[in-house]
Amino acid sequence: MGAGSSSSLGCSSCGSGLAAALGLGGFKSGSGASSHLGTMGVDAERGGKMPDSLNEIKRDRVGSWTSPLPRAQFDADPVPAVELDFELREEVVDDPALHTSIVADPDAKAQRSVAAAVAHAPLNSAASPGDRRPHFLTEQLFASPGTLPKPLYADEGGISHLKHTATFDMLKKLPKGVVEAKGAEGQALRRRLLNEATIVFFTAGYPGKRFVFERARELGVKSVIIEHPDSWARSLVDEGIIAKFIPIDMSQETSAVFEQSLAAIRALADDPTTREADGICTFCELSVPVVARLSEHLQLPGHSPVAVDKARDKHWTRAEMRKAGLPSPKNMLIHSTAELESAAKEVGFPAVLKPISGAASLGVKKVVDMEDLKSAYQEVIEELRSLVVSSGALVKNDGTGTGVNANQVMDCTILMEQYLDGDEVDIDVVMSGGEWRYAAVTDNGPTLEPYFNETWAVCPSLLPSSQQKQLKDLATDTVKCLGFKDGVFHVEAKLTSHGPQLIEVNARMGGGQVHETNLRVWGIDLVEETLFACVGIPSRPFIPSRNPPGGAIAYCDVNAKKSGILQSMDFLKILKGKDGVVSAKPHLGAGAEVVGPQDGLPTWLVEIIVQRPTAQAALDYLLELENSLDPPIV
Numbered sequence: 001m002g003a004g005s006s007s008s009l010g011c012s013s014c015g016s017g018l019a020a021a022l023g024l025g026g027f028k029s030g031s032g033a034s035s036h037l038g039t040m041g042v043d044a045e046r047g048g049k050m051p052d053s054l055n056e057i058k059r060d061r062v063g064s065w066t067s068p069l070p071r072a073q074f075d076a077d078p079v080p081a082v083e084l085d086f087e088l089r090e091e092v093v094d095d096p097a098l099h100t101s102i103v104a105d106p107d108a109k110a111q112r113s114v115a116a117a118v119a120h121a122p123l124n125s126a127a128s129p130g131d132r133r134p135h136f137l138t139e140q141l142f143a144s145p146g147t148l149p150k151p152l153y154a155d156e157g158g159i160s161h162l163k164h165t166a167t168f169d170m171l172k173k174l175p176k177g178v179v180e181a182k183g184a185e186g187q188a189l190r191r192r193l194l195n196e197a198t199i200v201f202f203t204a205g206y207p208g209k210r211f212v213f214e215r216a217r218e219l220g221v222k223s224v225i226i227e228h229p230d231s232w233a234r235s236l237v238d239e240g241i242i243a244k245f246i247p248i249d250m251s252q253e254t255s256a257v258f259e260q261s262l263a264a265i266r267a268l269a270d271d272p273t274t275r276e277a278d279g280i281c282t283f284c285e286l287s288v289p290v291v292a293r294l295s296e297h298l299q300l301p302g303h304s305p306v307a308v309d310k311a312r313d314k315h316w317t318r319a320e321m322r323k324a325g326l327p328s329p330k331n332m333l334i335h336s337t338a339e340l341e342s343a344a345k346e347v348g349f350p351a352v353l354k355p356i357s358g359a360a361s362l363g364v365k366k367v368v369d370m371e372d373l374k375s376a377y378q379e380v381i382e383e384l385r386s387l388v389v390s391s392g393a394l395v396k397n398d399g400t401g402t403g404v405n406a407n408q409v410m411d412c413t414i415l416m417e418q419y420l421d422g423d424e425v426d427i428d429v430v431m432s433g434g435e436w437r438y439a440a441v442t443d444n445g446p447t448l449e450p451y452f453n454e455t456w457a458v459c460p461s462l463l464p465s466s467q468q469k470q471l472k473d474l475a476t477d478t479v480k481c482l483g484f485k486d487g488v489f490h491v492e493a494k495l496t497s498h499g500p501q502l503i504e505v506n507a508r509m510g511g512g513q514v515h516e517t518n519l520r521v522w523g524i525d526l527v528e529e530t531l532f533a534c535v536g537i538p539s540r541p542f543i544p545s546r547n548p549p550g551g552a553i554a555y556c557d558v559n560a561k562k563s564g565i566l567q568s569m570d571f572l573k574i575l576k577g578k579d580g581v582v583s584a585k586p587h588l589g590a591g592a593e594v595v596g597p598q599d600g601l602p603t604w605l606v607e608i609i610v611q612r613p614t615a616q617a618a619l620d621y622l623l624e625l626e627n628s629l630d631p632p633i634v
Contacts, residue, residue, distance in 0.1 A: 057174075057189075059166040062196050065243040065273040067217050139254045140286035142355070142412075144312050147255035148289055151305035152296050155483070163299040167197050167278040167535045180433075180538045187542045190532055195220035197278040197535050198243070200265055202226050202294065203250075203287040204233035211515070212283050215527045217241045222274055226261050243274055258290055262297055279534035283527075288312070288507050301536040303507055307483035311505045314415050315356050317482065324481035326474065327501055329418035340377060343416045344370055350419035352452075353377060355412075366419060366449050373416075381412055422496040424454075424503065425461065427475035428510060428518055429489040430529050432539035436476040438529075440522055441468045442514075443615075448559060453602050456556035456626075458619040459517045460548050467495060474500040487533040488526050490514060513555045513609060520550040520582075520611065553611055554618035556626055557587070557604040560633060562596035567632035572606060574628060580621060582609040594633060605631055 139146030162168055170193060171179060178189065199216065204227050213236055216223045222243040225233050229247035236242040246264045248257060269276035279300055282291045288308055295302025310316045321328040332343045333356065344351075353376055354364040365380065367373040423446055430438035443462055445455035461468050475491035482505060490510030492503040509515060509526045518524045524541045532539050543549075560566075568590045575584045585607045588594070594603035608625060612618035 057170065057192055059196055060169055061166045061275050063198055063222050063243065063272065063274040065222050067243075068240045069217060136250045136252065136254050136257050137286065140289065144286075145254070145289040145293075145305075145309055147253050148258055148293055148305075149255070149297075151293070151309075153304070153306070155304075155306060161299065162301060162536065165276060165278045165300070165535070167193065167537065171536060180540055182540050182542065184542055184544070186540055190537050190540075191219060191528070193537050194528075194531055194535065196222065197531075198222040198224065198268065198274045198276065199531060199534060200224045200226060200268070200277045200280045200294075202261060202280060202282045202291050203284045204231055205284045205511075207232045209283055209511075210236075212527050213241050215525065216531060219528065219531065221531060224268065224274060224277070226264060244268075244271070254290065258293065261290070262294060265294065265298060279531075279536070281530055281534035283509055283511075283530070285506060285508060285511075295534075301486065301534060303487060304483050304485075308507055310482045311484075311507050313356055314354065314417075314504060317478075317502070317505065318417075320481050321478060321502065324477065326477055326481060327499060329420060329501055331415055331417040334377065334414045334416055337374070337377065340370075340373055344373055347416050347418055349373075352417050352419050353380060354415050354417065355380075356415050364452050366452070367416075377414060380414065420494045420496045420501045420503075422494045424492060424494050425463075425471055426457070426510065426514070427471055427491040427493060428514060428526065429475055429479060429491060430487075430524075430526070430539050430541055431476075431479060431484060431489065432486050432533070434480070434485045436472075436479075437539050438524060438541040438543075439472040439476060440518055440524070441471055442517060445556070448597055448602060453559060453597075454557060455559070456554065456619070456622060457513070457517075458552065458554040458615050458622075459521050460552060460615050462615050462619070463495065470500045471495060474502060475505075478502055478505055486539070488530045513553075513607070516609070517553045517555070520553050521548045523549050551611060551613045552615040552618040553582075553609065554615070554622040555607065555609040556622055558606050558608065558626055558629060558631070559602040560594040560596050560605055560631065561602075562633055563594060563599045564596075564633040566590060566592045566594055566605070567634055571629050571631050575608070575625065578625070580610050580612055580618075581625070582611050584608050596633075 136146075178186075179193070180186070181189065197220075199221050201213070201223060204213070204225050213223055213225070213233070217240075223236075223241070224244045224246060225231075225236070225242055226246045226248055227233050228250040231245075231247075233242070234245045234247070237245050246261075248260050248264065250257060252260075265277050265280065268274045277298070277300065280291050280295050280298070280302060282288060288303070289305065289312065292303045292305040292308040294300075296305055310320055315331065315333055318328045318331055330347045332339075332346045334340065334343050334353075349370075350366060350368045351373070352364060352366050353373075365376045367376045424444040426442040426444060428438075428440050428442070429436055440459065441461040441463065442457050442459040444457050447453055448455065463471075471493055474493060475489075478491065479489050484507065487507065488509045490506040490508065492506075494501050494503060509530055515526050518526055522543055524543065529539050529541060566588065569586060572584055572586065575581050587604045587606060592603075594605065596602055606629075608622065610618055610622050610625065612621055
């Protein structure tokens with residue numbers, strides 16, 4: 001979404017409140033939680049009378065748990081206050097909370113290659129040594145949907161009748177036009193409706209996603225987290241941030257995790273602290289297929305499992321796009337070396353190899369000719385096959401005979417796809433009622449090939465409004481053609497010499513800096529919008545003006561320029577105290593072994609975020625700071 005681009009803002013960001021949205025008078029905006037909505041008569045569609053006050057909106061069934069921490073003001077400024085939080089650490093502390101046996105989250109930045117994404121998973125899971133069971137992580141990373149049950153409905157339409165949760169019953173009493181009203185007052189009402197909802201979070205992600213649960217607590221949500229017993233998130237109960245932690249052994253195969261989670265969520269109805277769940281969500285990529293099926297089985301709002309499976313299977317995504325008349329690069333699935341010649345003939349060069357499932361650019365590599373294709377394909381396949389499942393984690397085969405070969409639980413099918421020129425962009429999308437309500441474009445810098453490592457990003461986009469609209473249209477049309485109706489999506493695309501082309505659709509909020517970027521630049525809280533969608537509350541994100549209220553954000557992950565040992569973190573000291581530097585967060589500490597682009601996927605050293613009045617100023621400042629850094633690698 002670029003400054004001055006009316007096409008990106010759309011109708012969802014305009015309007016002057018409930019009265020304007022409904023064409024009615026008598027609206028009074030107060031400063032407290034009892035802001036009056038006026039007497040708006042009987043809604044013709046629902047036959048319900050609008051309550052005179054926000055305080056009259058109450059749940060019929062509420063759990064007794066209440067956080068001891070301060071509560072939110074639901075009619076406060078719709079743009080949550082975010083203070084600058086420069087963070088410079090001399091070293092990275094070895095936090096035991098990071099040592100869970102599964103982190104279902106490829107956004108965890110220290111783990112981005114196929115081997116690194118899993119080989120660093122600790123071995124302290126509840127599984128016994130030599131356990132030969134498939135593992136939730138391996139199934140969802142390499143063979144999604146794994147042993148999950150088949151969708152109850154054959155198409156992406158999903159369930160037709162939702163369960164009458166406390167949120168559902170509350171919503172049906174309100175006029176549709178009021179619940180879907182645009183503007184600050186409408187957003188305050190939706191926050192009020194979310195208050196005291198019980199929401200289940202399936203997996204917590206890495207510790208950097210703590211802000212998700214803190215925001216849920218601020219909104220009055222009774223959060224329940226399902227995670228592995230030794231998860232860092234368990235302590236959030238004692239801190240008063242979440243209502244309940246449900247330990248489930250994530251080293252089991254996915255079907256067992258699913259059944260135990262299903263039973264645990266149903267049991268919440270008998271827990272007086274929570275009562276029944278109003279919704280289920282996740283902010284972790286590998287958990288999206290599980291959440292879709294849990295929601296379907298419990299008749300709660302959520303993504304259709306068929307739509308999720310289409311999005312996670314890159315080949316299936318392309319097929320659906322072609323059926324919808326959307327642009328799609330030439331591609332072919334490769335099941336063995338015998339198909340390399342025909343794939344090269346079908347797709348041509350240059351091309352890109354990528355596993356059909358997976359995330360975080362795992363196993364993605366550019367190839368430029370037949371010889372390159374043969375060696376790269378063999379490299380990826382050998383790396384995948386060199387792993388074994390042992391004690392609930394994927395590790396390198398040590399020759400002891402313990403564990404089971406990972407290729408028995410993973411899909412080693414590789415997609416060969418036409419190489420797309422041009423730079424990448426991210427489009428963060430909010431859908432509600434089958435239509436997009438928010439779409440913001442973030443520019444990405446040139447990736448470091450052949451591994452497509454990210455360099456920098458800036459928001460709002462520097463692209464012309466017309467090109468932003470093309471990218472937004474591709475993103476939203478693709479989300480629709482896959483069968484999604486509601487929720488938050490992180491879409492990756494390229495603006496090529498032949499027009500916009502899709503890279504992939506992630507059916508959840510983007511990781512890394514995505515939340516902070518959209519919040520700081522546009523005042524849109526994607527955590528809040530995710531929570532609305534998962535309980536069935538419509539989304540109408542409110543942007544106070546057509547120009548970005550927060551100016552511009554630029555950020556980068558500094559890549560190691562060569563392989564060796566990082567000697568110290570002193571090279572970051574020049575950033576401290578610099579005007580406009582929001583944060584500088586190291587991914588590792590002194591003494592860490594790092595990889596340069598000559599030897600493989602480069603290691604990310606530090607994340608830097610800056611804020612400036614305009615996008616160009618922010619990007620120029622970021623690149624100036626990055627070029628001034630000289631990490632001592634020997």
